[in-house]
Amino acid sequence: MSLLHWAILAPFLMTLFVPFIxxxxxxxxxxxxxxxxxxxxxxxFLQYLPVTRMNSSITQTVAWIPSLDINFTAYIDGLSLxxxxxxxxxxxxxxxxxxxYLSKTKEKLGHFYVxxxxxxxxMLGVVLSDNVITLYMFWEFTSISSFxxxxxxxxxxxxxxxxLKSMLITVFGGLMMLGxxxxxxxxxxxxxxxxxxxxxxxxxxxxxxxxxxxxVLLGAFTKSAQFPFYIWLxxxxxxxxxxxxxxxxxxxxxxxxxxxxxxxxxxxxxGYWFWIVGAVxxxxxxxxSFNAVKQTDLKGILAFSTVSQLGLIMSxxxxxxxxxxxxxxxxxxxTAAIIAAVFHLINHATFKGSLFMVVGIIDHETGTRDIRKxxxxxxxxxxxFTLSVIGAFSMAGLPPFNGFLSKEMFFxxxxxLLELDLFQMDTWAILFPVxxxxxxxxxxxxxxxxxxxxxxxxxxxxxxxxxxHEAPIGMLVSPIILAxxxxxxxxxxxxxxxxxxQPAAAAIVPAILPPGGQLDVHISFWHGFKPELFMTIGxxxxxxxxxxxxxxxxxxxxxxxxxxxxxxxxxxxxxxxERGSNAITNAYMTGFIRSYLVYIFTFxxxxxxxxxxxxxxxxxxxxxxxxxxxxEAGLVVVLAISIVTILLAKSxxxxxxxxxxxxxxxxxxxxxxxxxxxxxxxxxxxxxxTALFLLCFYHLPALSRHNEKRRFQAGxxxxxxxxxxxxxxxGISAHSSKFFPSINEYYIENTYKKAGGENMVNVILVxxxxxxxxxxxxxxxxxxxxxxxxxxxxxxxxxxxNENQ
Amino acid sequence: xEILMCIVAGLLFAAAVYxxxxxxxxxxxxxxxxxxHGTHLMLLTMGGLKGGAVPVLGEHASLxxxxxxxxxxxxxxxxxFGVTAxxxxxxxxxxxxxxxxxxxxxxxxxxxx
Numbered sequence: 001m002s003l004l005h006w007a008i009l010a011p012f013l014m015t016l017f018v019p020f021i022x023x024x025x026x027x028x029x030x031x032x033x034x035x036x037x038x039x040x041x042x043x044x045f046l047q048y049l050p051v052t053r054m055n056s057s058i059t060q061t062v063a064w065i066p067s068l069d070i071n072f073t074a075y076i077d078g079l080s081l082x083x084x085x086x087x088x089x090x091x092x093x094x095x096x097x098x099x100x101y102l103s104k105t106k107e108k109l110g111h112f113y114v115x116x117x118x119x120x121x122x123m124l125g126v127v128l129s130d131n132v133i134t135l136y137m138f139w140e141f142t143s144i145s146s147f148x149x150x151x152x153x154x155x156x157x158x159x160x161x162x163x164l165k166s167m168l169i170t171v172f173g174g175l176m177m178l179g180x181x182x183x184x185x186x187x188x189x190x191x192x193x194x195x196x197x198x199x200x201x202x203x204x205x206x207x208x209x210x211x212x213x214x215x216v217l218l219g220a221f222t223k224s225a226q227f228p229f230y231i232w233l234x235x236x237x238x239x240x241x242x243x244x245x246x247x248x249x250x251x252x253x254x255x256x257x258x259x260x261x262x263x264x265x266x267x268x269x270x271g272y273w274f275w276i277v278g279a280v281x282x283x284x285x286x287x288x289s290f291n292a293v294k295q296t297d298l299k300g301i302l303a304f305s306t307v308s309q310l311g312l313i314m315s316x317x318x319x320x321x322x323x324x325x326x327x328x329x330x331x332x333x334x335t336a337a338i339i340a341a342v343f344h345l346i347n348h349a350t351f352k353g354s355l356f357m358v359v360g361i362i363d364h365e366t367g368t369r370d371i372r373k374x375x376x377x378x379x380x381x382x383x384x385f386t387l388s389v390i391g392a393f394s395m396a397g398l399p400p401f402n403g404f405l406s407k408e409m410f411f412x413x414x415x416x417l418l419e420l421d422l423f424q425m426d427t428w429a430i431l432f433p434v435x436x437x438x439x440x441x442x443x444x445x446x447x448x449x450x451x452x453x454x455x456x457x458x459x460x461x462x463x464x465x466x467x468x469h470e471a472p473i474g475m476l477v478s479p480i481i482l483a484x485x486x487x488x489x490x491x492x493x494x495x496x497x498x499x500x501x502q503p504a505a506a507a508i509v510p511a512i513l514p515p516g517g518q519l520d521v522h523i524s525f526w527h528g529f530k531p532e533l534f535m536t537i538g539x540x541x542x543x544x545x546x547x548x549x550x551x552x553x554x555x556x557x558x559x560x561x562x563x564x565x566x567x568x569x570x571x572x573x574x575x576x577x578e579r580g581s582n583a584i585t586n587a588y589m590t591g592f593i594r595s596y597l598v599y600i601f602t603f604x605x606x607x608x609x610x611x612x613x614x615x616x617x618x619x620x621x622x623x624x625x626x627x628x629x630x631x632e633a634g635l636v637v638v639l640a641i642s643i644v645t646i647l648l649a650k651s652x653x654x655x656x657x658x659x660x661x662x663x664x665x666x667x668x669x670x671x672x673x674x675x676x677x678x679x680x681x682x683x684x685x686x687x688x689x690t691a692l693f694l695l696c697f698y699h700l701p702a703l704s705r706h707n708e709k710r711r712f713q714a715g716x717x718x719x720x721x722x723x724x725x726x727x728x729x730x731g732i733s734a735h736s737s738k739f740f741p742s743i744n745e746y747y748i749e750n751t752y753k754k755a756g757g758e759n760m761v762n763v764i765l766v767x768x769x770x771x772x773x774x775x776x777x778x779x780x781x782x783x784x785x786x787x788x789x790x791x792x793x794x795x796x797x798x799x800x801x802n803e804n805q
Numbered sequence: 806x807e808i809l810m811c812i813v814a815g816l817l818f819a820a821a822v823y824x825x826x827x828x829x830x831x832x833x834x835x836x837x838x839x840x841x842h843g844t845h846l847m848l849l850t851m852g853g854l855k856g857g858a859v860p861v862l863g864e865h866a867s868l869x870x871x872x873x874x875x876x877x878x879x880x881x882x883x884x885x886f887g888v889t890a891x892x893x894x895x896x897x898x899x900x901x902x903x904x905x906x907x908x909x910x911x912x913x914x915x916x917x918x
Contacts, residue, residue, distance in 0.1 A: 590912075624855075625807040625808055625854075627806060646839070663838075663842065666842050669846065674858065674870045675859075675870070676861075677879060681882055681883070685883070685886045689838070689886060720823035720826065724816060724822070742853075748869050748872070751862060758862040760862070764873065765876050769876065773880065776883050779884050786894075787891060787894045791894065
């Protein structure tokens with residue numbers, strides 16, 4: 001166990017102590033104790049910066065199931081470190097924020113921090129695992145802990161609905177991803193991501209390659225809320241705001257981004273990757289930003305904006321794959337997309353985290369998140385206002401904040417695609433910058449809505465539950481730190497270039513890394529009059545126009561998709577699945593024994609009949625058969641008559657007597673076929689059985705055929721005839737193909753010599769095969785006891801009654 | 806003879822299945838009785854019906870009938886008797902408690918027809 005392993009497991013270990021701390025030290029908010037851990041972890045991870053800076057990595061392995069090649073391998077390189085720092089850094093800020101957000105007395109804090117720590121550990125495990133099976137394990141841990149966190153207020157119906165929805169969708173994706181991992185490991189014969197990446201070229205040729213890629217991408221897209229799986233994220237907003245800020249903006253939803261980035265070295269050579277990741281990401285970005293504008297709940301806007309921004313990062317990762325195809329070492333046109341993706345990832349975590357916290361503050365201080373009720377809070381909450389301006393302007397892509405830089409890089413990457421002549425890009429390339437631009441206009445719109453609908457306009461105190469005032473300083477610390485980072489990264493963009501961004505980007509596209517060298521990552525604030533600058537100016541101008549004219553055109557949303565949304569599809573398919581399986585079960589589980597017998601016998605006929613036909617198993621060979629004597633023929637006729645009598649009998653007595661006749665005929669058969677013991681037993685037992693039948697059914701009504709319909713009888717007759725024919729055919733073929741002689745010679749020889757008896761059947765029963773007889777006696781005893789119990793024991797509906805009383 | 810016996814056993818099976826598929830509990834139990842008869846006859850037939858003496862050494866014959874299937878059938882007869890007896894008592898008790906021997910009514914639903 002190395003330091004890295006302890007770092008991953010520390011949050012899990014901490015969960016064991018949280019309930020104790022919560023109980024023993026309830027005077028102090030539990031969050032203060034929890035806060036120590038992410039800070040320490042953040043410091044621990046900072047120590048790895050010098051390592052990854054040189055594009056080197058550390059691998060530590062602890063054997064878990066070595067016989068299956070499943071190990072707990074911790075692996076840290078630029079990409080992992082970036083995520084680990086985000087998780088622990090934002091984790092610390094979120095814990096700090098939650099200390100002030102969640103009430104010490106009203107909330108179940110013990111639960112909250114256990115779930116949150118579990119999530120943090122799982123997330124660290126995801127980004128630091130090299131073994132795909134371990135990665136999958138932690139991946140599902142994030143789904144489970146996220147489920148628990150969304151349903152934190154489990155007495156609310158909406159929370160439970162949101163939790164279930166996110167669980168179903170992310171677990172579906174997780175399972176698909178597991179399938180993808182298994183296919184990958186079958187192809188590459190290893191579970192290690194690094195070893196798989198080393199054989200990327202051979203894997204590309206594999207016929208299963210595309211399957212593995214699509215399955216892994218399904219996992220990434222469901223987790224990162226890409227189209228059409230984004231629907232769980234807006235409903236996950238029922239979680240407490242610190243959870244939304246942490247899971248649904250900065251960490252969990254980026255697990256999918258991480259997965260795509262991590263598997264880029266394996267898949268990115270393929271043109272499908274370029275198209276699927278790039279196009280899905282870009283479409284998600286445009287679609288979600290378009291939908292964000294019509295939301296009226298602040299968290300709803302932020303949820304859709306998260307989806308949109310994740311789509312943006314995803315599309316950059318997809319488009320960056322082009323760098324593997326056209327890159328010459330001095331031309332970094334397409335690598336810039338990867339760098340932009342990493343940069344925007346950091347930026348998004350900062351501004352979206354702070355925006356969520358701002359929304360939480362507004363909710364906390366006014367009692368509502370509905371933008372129709374809010375307005376004019378600027379003078380009442382100046383600090384919150386400033387924070388939201390910084391966050392929202394950065395999100396909109398305005399200078400001088402960091403969002404401006406990454407948006408410019410985004411535009412630049414999309415514009416460069418026009419020059420790409422790969423993957424049929426010559427025909428479709430123009431769509432990329434156009435969609436990116438439209439998406440950005442709507443991004444600008446909803447960013448402005450967050451600021452201006454809430455903080456300017458008319459103050460409506462009568463609609464608010466509480467009297468609004470500025471938040472306590474403790475609650476403001478975390479968003480202030482994040483907002484400061486937004487400004488600092490905006491003004492000094494190269495602060496992180498070579499410490500974090502370069503190593504992360506190099507981990508995503510190691511193939512084009514010059515030996516021992518580094519990617520050129522220089523983010524310039526001003527880069528001349530390039531097309532991307534004009535696009536940004538266009539976004540701002542059109543955005544302001546649209547914002548001003550909003551009341552005029554906002555109605556188009558009423559005519560838009562409305563009727564057929566993905567949510568309705570989700571709900572309808574859940575409903576249909578439930579109803580459908582119910583209907584199927586009700587259809588075949590009739591509760592009537594006849595149905596089940598029909599299934600059993602039909603399968604019997606079909607299976608045996610088909611096997612006999614397919615294997616050509618039917619033989620007819622009467623040469624070894626004995627000749628038919630007069631007695632036998634007569635007995636057969638008697639037997640047939642008795643059977644028909646039973647079938648046609650109208651009274652109970654007739655059928656019982658006819659059954660007895662069958663039994664006696666069988667015992668006559670035993671006589672004819674020289675089986676005296678059998679004949680004796682059969683005779684006695686048939687007599688007793690018939691007597692029993694008569695005894696038992698003295699009280700029963702006359703044998704009724706229950707007015708069975710003719711069709712009902714015909715169906716029965718068909719099944720019955722089928723069974724009879726199959727049995728006969730099997731009997732004949734079995735008799736006609738004997739492969740070896742009987743072992744009866746041994747018994748005939750040794751009955752007297754070894755066992756000292758003359759009646760072979762009896763000697764077999766009590767000597768050679770005495771155990772059978774022992775348990776046959778047991779069966780009879782059990783039957784006798786059972787009958788006694790059935791007759792005597794009466795535990796009726798009205799409690800215990802006994803016939804004897 | 807063996808071929809004929811196979812057909813007889815098939816006939817017994819068919820009648821047994823037909824009875825087991827009906828609605829009356831009594832007919833179902835009679836069906837199980839026929840089914841065990843069919844099985845026993847089939848067992849005996851598979852052992853071969855060629856002539857030979859009764860499997861008792863005192864006969865001093867050169868050829869005996871196969872004793873193994875007979876031992877197996879004897880066991881089977883006793884077991885099926887035990888099971889049939891339990892079935893009968895269960896059916897009797899069911900009629901006492903529920904007042905019907907119609908399987909359709911026993912599942913607690915209205916009859917379809």
